[in-house]
């Protein structure tokens with residue numbers, strides 16, 4: 344809660360700090376056990392940084408991160424290493440996240456070996472089991488990542504992520520590099536694994552259709568802030584925030600008969616180093632009011648299961 348992540352900007356001859364990129368600017372949310380929370384927004388909105396802060400890959404500038412009731416914000420050393428086993432991340436490009444010189448078996452076994460999870464034979468059996476869990480043959484362990492397609496490589500990355508029996512998986516654009524037909528297979532695999540192992544996911548994507556497919560709740564981010572957070576059905580059927588409305592109006596929905604009028608936003612996303620005052624969206628909002636320019640709207644409940652940060656709902 345209250346999480347901020349600012350990256351300092353240095354400049355001048357003395358490399359002094361002259362400002363900060365407010366990648367994540369005061370966001371709070373709770374992930375429920377067994378839930379998939381989608382995080383959407385355009386690139387640069389802070390969703391990946393949020394994922395990395397949750398994973399403790401990055402330390403927050405401010406705020407606290409709790410896991411199972413424990414404050415893990417300041418964990419370090421051995422306690423952090425132990426806790427890390429509960430958290431795993433799956434990235435966009437499985438090729439760059441898998442060392443090409445390691446066999447698939449070694450890649451999946453590595454977390455088990457590093458954390459001393461059994462004898463050689465036990466680990467080999469476990470690797471074969473994990474490969475089967477993600478829909479690959481046990482013999483895949485003898486081959487190398489480049490021998491596999493993008494979708495299969497993502498399955499290998501998922502097997503590796505599952506090795507330490509995590510409770511939470513943060514998936515950052517995990518299917519964005521894949522063909523649409525393969526995307527569906529990987530999304531279905533993630534959904535099956537969630538049921539089977541009681542996993543929770545934070546699912547980060549710029550793709551609203553993908554997020555809709557997998558999420559229970561969805562958070563919409565804009566310039567480092569959470570502007571709307573709602574149950575999936577609410578968010579997609581009655582979006583409240585003008586930014587959510589614009590994003591959805593631009594997303595194609597081939598199976599629906601409703602044609603939303605496309606809302607075209609003026610201008611580009613402003614720089615997070617110099618976000619607009621008040622509501623950060625006010626420079627592009629079709630419904631902007633005077634108050635929006637000076638007062639920052641806080642995320643507040645509006646109806647059942649829906650939170651929005653916008654003065655229209657005050």
Ligand code: SF4
Pocket residue numbers: 584585586622623624625626628629630631632635640652653654655
């Ligand atoms: Fe638009 Fe104002 Fe709402 Fe921001 S607070 S989204 S500018 S109406």
Ligand code: MG
Pocket residue numbers: 386387390391
């Ligand atoms: Mg990103």
